[in-house]
Amino acid sequence: MNEKTLKRLLEDIKAGKISINEALASLKTLPFEELPFATIDTHRSLRQGFPEVIYGEGKSAAQIIEIASRMIRAGENVLITRVDAKKAASIKKKLPKASFDKTSRTIFIKTHPVKKRGRGTVAVVCAGTSDVPVAEEAAITAECMGNETLRLYDVGVAGIHRLLHKKDELFEANVLVVVAGMEGALASVVAGLVERPVVAVPTSVGYGANLGGVTTLLAMLNSCAAGVSVVNIDNGFGAAYVASLINRD
Amino acid sequence: MNEKTLKRLLEDIKAGKISINEALASLKTLPFEELPFATIDTHRSLRQGFPEVIYGEGKSAAQIIEIASRMIRAGENVLITRVDAKKAASIKKKLPKASFDKTSRTIFIKTHPVKKRGRGTVAVVCAGTSDVPVAEEAAITAECMGNETLRLYDVGVAGIHRLLHKKDELFEANVLVVVAGMEGALASVVAGLVERPVVAVPTSVGYGANLGGVTTLLAMLNSCAAGVSVVNIDNGFGAAYVASLINRD
C-alpha cells in the first residue's frame, strides 16, 4: 500500500464506500508501509500511557527544548534523562513546567496526570548510597510510566540483615529493579529470596578492577540465582522500561 | 533449633518453666538458625507449579540419577539441562520415564501433567539454524513451567522479510525470548516491533571476533531499542525462567 492507495482509501471512507471499521482494519496493518510513521508512533505512545522520553546526553539545551516543545504541544508528558544542573536551568527558563530532579538528573514535564496502571508494585532496590542516582532514574521513570514504586535503598549484602529486614516489602513487589555496583551480589541475593522477575542494573560505582562497571555487569550475568536479567551499565531508564512492560496489565 | 524445639520452648514459657527474659535471649539468636528451610523450599516449588531443575553439566549420570530419583519420589516433575546423548542413555536405563530431547540436550521426567498457566504466550524467536539448540532449551523449559509457547525460528535480520512476515505472531506474544548469535541484531529489531518485554539470549555461535559469544552479549546489552534485558551466553534455561516469571498470572 502506497500513498496513492491510502488517499483512495480515505476518499472511499469520505464517500461512504467503506465503513470506518473496514478502513480501521486496513490501517491496522499499515505500520510498515509508506505513510508518515512518526505520527503513528506518537499515537502509540499516547495509547500506552507512556511518556515520550528524550535521552539528554550529548544534546544541547536548545535541541532538547525544541524536541520537548513539539511533544508538549501534542499534549504528551515528557521525560528527559541524563541532564546536568546547568542544562536543566536553561530548559526550565523556556519550559517552566519542567521539574528537575537533581539526584537522578531527570526532568519531567507533566502536561496531564500520569494514569496509574500496572498489576503491582515496581520495587527499586539499591545497594549503596552511590548507586542512588541510577536507582532514582529507574524509580522516577517507572513512576512516569504509571507504576506504583517502592524504594528500598542502601541494603547492600555487606550487611545482609538490612536486606532481610525488608523481606516483606520485597515479597510484595510484582517486579524488582536491583541497582548495584562493585560485585553486584545484591541481584543474586534478592532473586534468591523473591519469586518475581529481577531486572538488574550494574552501576559504574567502584574503581580499579571494577573496570567502569564491566565487572558488575559480568557478575550479574553470572548470577547463581535464576530469574535475573540484565541491562546496560547505569541504565536505570532501560531497567524501568523493561519493568514497566512486565508490570503492564 | 527446629520446629520441635521451638514448640517445646513455647510450651515451657506457657508452663512457666522458663522466664520470658530467658526465652527472649534464646529467640534473639533464632533468625539464622535451624528452622526447616529446606522443607519450605520443596513446598514452594510445588506450589509454583515449576519443575525441579538439574543443571547437568559437570555432573555424572550417577549423580543426576540420585538427585532426580529423590525428586521423583517427592512427586515432582524434573527437568535436566545440558545432558549429552551418552549421559542421557545411562539416565534412561535407570529412569525409564525420562524423555530426552537431543536438540536442546534436555531430559524431562513427567510425574504428573504440567498444569497450563500464565497470562499469554512465550514466543521463542531465533535467528539462525545454529541457534536452535539454545532456543529449544528455552522453549522446552518454558513449556515444562506451564507456559504456552510459540516458536519462530530462522528469522534472522539478514533477510528481514522473513521476520516481518511473522509480524502478527510476534504481536500476540506476552513475552518474547530472542535467541541470536553473531551481532545479535534480532533482539533490537524484535523489541522495536513489539510492545512486550524481550529477554535476549546471546549464543556462542560465530567465530573469530565473536569471542565465544561475548560480542553478541555486549551488542544485546547496547540494544538501541528499549525493552530488552539480557541473560548469560547460551543460557536458554535462564531466559525461559525469567519469561515464565513475567508470564505468571
Add this chain to the structure above:
Amino acid sequence: MNEKTLKRLLEDIKAGKISINEALASLKTLPFEELPFATIDTHRSLRQGFPEVIYGEGKSAAQIIEIASRMIRAGENVLITRVDAKKAASIKKKLPKASFDKTSRTIFIKTHPVKKRGRGTVAVVCAGTSDVPVAEEAAITAECMGNETLRLYDVGVAGIHRLLHKKDELFEANVLVVVAGMEGALASVVAGLVERPVVAVPTSVGYGANLGGVTTLLAMLNSCAAGVSVVNIDNGFGAAYVASLINRD
C-alpha cells in the same frame, strides 16, 4: 641515486666509459634508492581527482595552515578532518577560502570545482542523531572526492519501518556507508536488503558496555549478512575513501 645520476650512468655506458657488468652491479642496488617518488605522489593525487586530506587531530592551527598553503599553491583542493570550531576560526583567518562544517568538524578549501565522477551514488545511512557527525564526515568526504551522495539519516532498527520506508533509495545506491553506534544492527539489516557493498562505520556513541565503540565494532564484524566490511570506530573519512574507490569508474 637520482634521475640525474642515473642519466649519467647511462651516458657512461653509451660512451663506453664503464662496462655493462659494472653498470649492472650499480643498478642492482637501485631499487630502493633516490628516484623522485614524492613527485609521483603529487601527480597521482591530481590525476585521481582526489583532494589532499589533512588529519587535523593533534595538529596545531599553524601546522595545518602551513601544510594546506603548500597544497593550495599546488592548485589542489584540500580537505581537513577533525578540526574543532576554535582551530577552524584560526585557519579561516589565514585561509579565507576555507569552509568549515561544524557538524562533521571538517574544512574544505576548494581551489577548483570538484569534478563529478563515479559509477553511481554513495549512500550514507545512519542510525541515530548522535551518529550524524560521523555520517557527515563520511558524506562530505565522499562529495569532496567527486561522488554523488545520498543521506538517509535516523533510520535505526529500533523502528524498522523508517528504514523500510526508504527501501527504494537504498536499492539505487552503488555503495553504502552505514554509520551506527550501540549494537550496530543497522549494518546487518541494510546489507540484508541491498545487493551492493556495505562499508560499516561503528561509532563511539553509547555508554557502559559499549566500551567506547568496541562493542559496535565487534558486532559489525560479526554481521550475519554477507557484503559488510568494517573500518575503525568513528572513521567516517576512511569509510568514504573506501566507498570512493569502489565507486570509481
Add this chain to the structure above:
Amino acid sequence: MNEKTLKRLLEDIKAGKISINEALASLKTLPFEELPFATIDTHRSLRQGFPEVIYGEGKSAAQIIEIASRMIRAGENVLITRVDAKKAASIKKKLPKASFDKTSRTIFIKTHPVKKRGRGTVAVVCAGTSDVPVAEEAAITAECMGNETLRLYDVGVAGIHRLLHKKDELFEANVLVVVAGMEGALASVVAGLVERPVVAVPTSVGYGANLGGVTTLLAMLNSCAAGVSVVNIDNGFGAAYVASLINRD
C-alpha cells in the same frame, strides 16, 4: 498485500484484466509482504549469477546433503565452506558431482558453468604459507561467483622485495583481498601501493599475544593507509563476497 490479493492479481492477469507489465510493477514491491519469500530469494541468487552458499561448520553431512540436493534440483551451483575431509567424503558419496578442495576446505558443485563477469580481476594476496587456507577460501569463492582471480601468495612484509617484485600484478587488480596473520602489516603496505579497494582478512595464524587473530584484526582496523576495510577473522568467504560485489559490473 496478502496471499488472497496476490491470487486475485494472478487471475486478473489470466483474464487479461491487467497487462503483464502492470502486474510486474506490482510484484516489484512484493518482497516485504506476505508471500512465500524463499522463492523470491532463490530467483534473486540465480539472477545475480551467485551460487548458493552453505556454511558447513556445525552442520552434519546429512544436513548439508539435504540442503545441497534441494539447490541442485533447482539448477543452482552450490558452494559449501568449512568442510573437513571426513565430512567431504560422506557428501561426495551422495553427491558425486561435489568437488572438494582440501586446502580451502570447500566443496563446489557445478550444475552449470560459472558465467564470467565483473569489471576486472580480484587479486588474493597473502602473507605466509599458513594463511593460504583462508586465502584459498577467498579465491575459490570469488571464482565461483564469476570473477577472474589472481593469487599472490607468500609475499609478507618481512621480505618486502617479494611484494614489490609483484607490483605490476597488484596494480592491475580491480579489487584486492589481503589475507594475513600476525601483525597484519601486509594490508597497509598493499593499500599504500595500489589505488583500488583493499578488503583485509585477519587470520588466526600466530600464538600468544596474537589472541586468536584479534590482534591482527585490530591492527588492520588501524591501518595507516586509507582504502582498507576489514572482515571477521579467517573469513575468506566474506571478503570474497564483498570483493565480488565491488567487482560486479
Add this chain to the structure above:
Amino acid sequence: MNEKTLKRLLEDIKAGKISINEALASLKTLPFEELPFATIDTHRSLRQGFPEVIYGEGKSAAQIIEIASRMIRAGENVLITRVDAKKAASIKKKLPKASFDKTSRTIFIKTHPVKKRGRGTVAVVCAGTSDVPVAEEAAITAECMGNETLRLYDVGVAGIHRLLHKKDELFEANVLVVVAGMEGALASVVAGLVERPVVAVPTSVGYGANLGGVTTLLAMLNSCAAGVSVVNIDNGFGAAYVASLINRD
C-alpha cells in the same frame, strides 16, 4: 517484629492469650524480620576498637560532615578516606578536630585515644615513590585500627639490594602489606623472603600496557610465591583492614 513485640508475644503465650500453634506460625516468619540489627552493628564497631570509616570519593563535604558528626557524637573515632585538599578544608572548618594527611588523602578525627592492640607489627612495604600515597592510606588506616606499623618505602626490585638491606625488619612483621605498581614483582619477592601473610595492593602507577593497574593486579594474582593474597587496585584501606583482622589478637 522487634524485641518489644517479641516480648509481648511471649507474654501472650504465658498468659494463654494465644495458642502455641498460633505463636509458632508467627515465629516461623521471624528469621528475616525486625530484630534490631542496626544496634548490634554500632556496638560491634565500638567493641572492636575499629574506627568508623567513611569512603570520601563521590561524597560532598556536606554529606561527609553530617555522617562524621553523628559518629563523633557517638564517641567514635572517624577515618575518612579519598578526600582531596579542598574538601578537607571544608570539613576542617566544621570539624576542627579533623586531621588531614595530604599524601594519603585521609582525615582522622580522634575522639578518644586509639587503643594499641594486635599480635605484632603491620609492615607496609612499597616499591616506588609514586606508590607512597596508597601505602600511606594503608599505614594510616592500620594505625587508626590500633596496629603498630612499620614503613619500608622505595624498596622496589629494580634495585634488589635496597630490599635485602631491610631483611631483618621484614622478618619481624606479623603481616605485610606490599604496595606496588608496574609489574608488581615486589609482592613475590617479599613473600619469597618472609614466612608471614602478604596482602598485595596493586597501584595504578604506570602507563600504556599497565592498563590502569590491571596488569599489576593480574601479575600479583599470579605470584610465583605462596602466601600472597590481593585486594583491588589502589585499595590501601582494604589491605590495611585485612591486615588488621589478621593481626588481631
Add this chain to the structure above:
Amino acid sequence: MNEKTLKRLLEDIKAGKISINEALASLKTLPFEELPFATIDTHRSLRQGFPEVIYGEGKSAAQIIEIASRMIRAGENVLITRVDAKKAASIKKKLPKASFDKTSRTIFIKTHPVKKRGRGTVAVVCAGTSDVPVAEEAAITAECMGNETLRLYDVGVAGIHRLLHKKDELFEANVLVVVAGMEGALASVVAGLVERPVVAVPTSVGYGANLGGVTTLLAMLNSCAAGVSVVNIDNGFGAAYVASLINRD
C-alpha cells in the same frame, strides 16, 4: 664462595696472611654468593611443620615420584596437588604410602603425623557442588599444614537461608576460605557477617560471560564488604596456604 672458602679467608686474616683491607674487599662482594641457602630452605620447611608441596600439573608421574622420593627420604610429609586419577595410580605403585583424594585431585604422603597447630579453625565455605573440588583442595591443604578445618559446603547466596543457618559455625572460625564461581557473591556475604579475614577463591565454574573465572575473580576483588582478599582462579592450595599463615600461632 662457600662456607669452606669463607672459613679459609678468616683463618688467613687471623694468620696475618692477608690484610684487613684485602679481606674487606673480598667480603664486599659476598652478599650474592655461594652461602649454602638451599640447606636453610630445607630446614625452614621442617621447622614450620609445613609439608613439601609438589604442583603436579605438567609434571610426569616419573618426575613427581623422583621429587617425592627425595622428600620422603628427608623424612618430610609430601602434598601433591593437581594430579589426575591415572597419574595417581602410577605414583601409588612406586610410593605405596601415597593416599589419593579423587575429588581434590591431591595426594598426601604421610611420613610422620601432622602436628596440629594454629590459633583456631580454618573454615572452608563453598557455594555450589561444582566448587567442591577446589574447596577440597583448600581443606586438605589446610589440614596437611596442621590446621583444624570446618567444611561448610553448598551454601550459595541463591538460597541465603542455608548460609544464615550456619551462622554460628561461621562465627567460630579464625579465618575463612570462601570458594565460589559465577558471580562470587558468597565472599561478600560471608565477609559481611564475620569479623575475621576472608580469603576468597574464584572458581572457573560457569560458562559464557564467566570468562573462565575471570568474572568471578574481578567481582571478588570488588567486594563491597571489607576484609576480603583474593587469590588466583581455582587456587585452593594458595588460599589454604595464606589461611595457614594467618592461623599460625
Add this chain to the structure above:
Amino acid sequence: MNEKTLKRLLEDIKAGKISINEALASLKTLPFEELPFATIDTHRSLRQGFPEVIYGEGKSAAQIIEIASRMIRAGENVLITRVDAKKAASIKKKLPKASFDKTSRTIFIKTHPVKKRGRGTVAVVCAGTSDVPVAEEAAITAECMGNETLRLYDVGVAGIHRLLHKKDELFEANVLVVVAGMEGALASVVAGLVERPVVAVPTSVGYGANLGGVTTLLAMLNSCAAGVSVVNIDNGFGAAYVASLINRD
C-alpha cells in the same frame, strides 16, 4: 624485468639501439621489479652464519622434509622449531642427520660445523621448571646461531637467594634472555642486577588470571627496571634471534 633483460637494455644503450631517454623511462619503473632478490636472500643467510629456520607448527612432516631437503642440498644448517615427537620421528626417517631435542621440541640438522662467533655469552635465565621448554628453545637457537650460551635455570624470585647465588655468572653475560611465566618478576630483578640488555620471554605457564601468558607479557612490558625489551609469549626462538643480533660482532 630480470637481470638478463636489464643486461640487454644496457647493451641496447651501448649499441645505440635505444635512446638514453627511452632507457630512463624504462628504468624509472624498475625499482619494484624482477631483480633476483631471492638469490640475495639465500646468500645473506649463508654470509651471516645463521641457519635456515623452519617454524614447524602447522606444517606436516612431508612439508617440513621437502623444505629442509632443499636447504640441506644448498649446504645449510637447518633448525626446525615446534615439532612434536611424532612428527620428529617421521622427519628422522627421511633425514637421518636430524637431531631431535624433546624438551625444546626442536630439530637441528648440521651439514657443517656451526662457526662460533659473537662478542660474549648469551645467558638464558629461567624461573621455574615448567619454563624450561621455552628456555631450551632459546638456548638451542642461540647455539645454532653460533653463540656461547650459559643456562641458569630454576632461579625464580620466590627464592631470591638462588638467583643472587648466580650473580657472577649473570654479570659475565653479554646479553640475557630471561624466560618466566606467572608474574614474570624475574625479568625485572635480573635487569636490576646486570648492566646488559635483557630480552624477556613471557611463557604461558600458569592458570586462571594468567590468561595464557598475557598477564606475564603485560607485566614484563611494565618492568620497573630499565633495559628490558619483550618478545611474544613462549617465543624462545625470537628472543634468541634478537640476542644473537645483539651479540654479533
Add this chain to the structure above:
Amino acid sequence: MNEKTLKRLLEDIKAGKISINEALASLKTLPFEELPFATIDTHRSLRQGFPEVIYGEGKSAAQIIEIASRMIRAGENVLITRVDAKKAASIKKKLPKASFDKTSRTIFIKTHPVKKRGRGTVAVVCAGTSDVPVAEEAAITAECMGNETLRLYDVGVAGIHRLLHKKDELFEANVLVVVAGMEGALASVVAGLVERPVVAVPTSVGYGANLGGVTTLLAMLNSCAAGVSVVNIDNGFGAAYVASLINRD
C-alpha cells in the same frame, strides 16, 4: 652491619678476640645486610657514563628540583623525562642550566660534556608526524647516553617508497629504535630489511580500535619479522636505554 662493623669484626678475628666459628656465624647472616649499596649505585652510573634520569610524570617541580640539585652537586649530567612546559619553566628558574626540549618534553642538564661512545649509530625511525614526540624522547635519551643518533622520520609504510629511499641509512645503523602508532607495521618492514636488532616502541597515536596503543603493542609483538623486541607504549626512554646497552662497546 656496615663496613665499619665488618672491619671491626675482621680486626677482632685478627686480634683473636673472637673465634673463627663465631665470626662465621655472624657472617652467615651477612648477605642481606647493611653494606653501603647506595654508594655503589652512584659510582656505577658515573662509571657507565650514563646520566641520572628522573621520570618527571607525577612529580612536582619542587620534587624534581630537589632530586636534580643533589645529582648536579655530585657532578652528574641529569636527564628529566615527561615534563610539561609549565613545570619546565619552574625548573629552569631554579636550575638555569636546564635545557628544555618542547617536542620530547625532556630537560637535559649538562654538568660536563657527554662522552661519545658506542659501537655505532642508534637510528630512530618513526612512522608519522604524531609519533615524533616519542621518537624525540628516544633520540635525545640516546644522545645523552653518549650514542651517535640518526633520525629517520615520517617514513610510515602507507608510502613504502619513502622508507626504501632511506635504505642505506637504515643499513648503517648498529641498532634501530622504531616508533610507530596505528598498526605498527613499520617495525616489521624495517626488521625485514636490516640485519640489526630492532627495538619497537608502540605509540598511543590512533583512536577507536587502537585502544590507547594496546593494538599497536600487540601487533608489534606479533611481528612476522625476526629481530624485533618491544617496550611499553610511548616508552621512548626505555627503548633508547635498551638500544644504548646494545650499542655499548
